[in-house]
Amino acid sequence: MTTWPKDELRKIAEADDLHISPFREDGATYGTPTWIWSVAVDDALYVRAYNGKNSRWYRAAVRRKAGRITAAGMTKEVVFEPVDGSINERVDEAYRAKYRGSPYLSPMIGPTARSATVKVMPRETDV
Template sequence: MAAWDPAVLASIAASDDLKISPFREDGTTYGTPTWIWSVVVDDALYVRAYNGRRSRWYRAAMAQGAGRIHAAGRVIDVTFVDAAGEDDAAIDAAYRAKYADSPYLPPMVSARTREATVRIAPIA
């Protein structure tokens, strides 16, 4: 798995515009970009599915393992890895810090969304 360029990761971390597009079942067509919250923890980019593992984009990301994101003015080809249980406390803290003023925060740090945590990495 490739590492993020620190400048690119910092720009994604500072923005609130990430859209995720996992491949469709054919493995070549990108899905419709879906806006989603993102956080950075220890040089890794994470997202969570608001509706948990039932979320359409989450199921596609786990089935296909790749796609692209639109973030911080860039389009980046990426891989998706199931990160459930991967440093939940730090990821929760990052969500609380970045989205503290949102009424949607409590569900994003719930057991349902923790189970649908995804680590996103650029394709080298």
């Protein structure tokens, strides 16, 4: 797994237009793009499923472990890694800072969405 170039991560983190498309079961076809919130913590991008672990995109991301995102005018091949533990407090802080004032913030830092936190990192592809 590679890390995000700082300028790309900053642009993605500042954008409000991230769409996530985990691979379908065949491992080659991308799923329907789903608009979700994203935040950056340190050198990583994090997303959460509003409806928790039952969200279709979350289940696909955890099962297939790869796909792509589109944000800030870029389309990137990525890998997905579910996370748990103390990083969630920092992800909560990032959500509070970025989405302050939104009526959807409370559910996004609540236990249902928090249980479905995913780290999104760039995926090396064959050129």
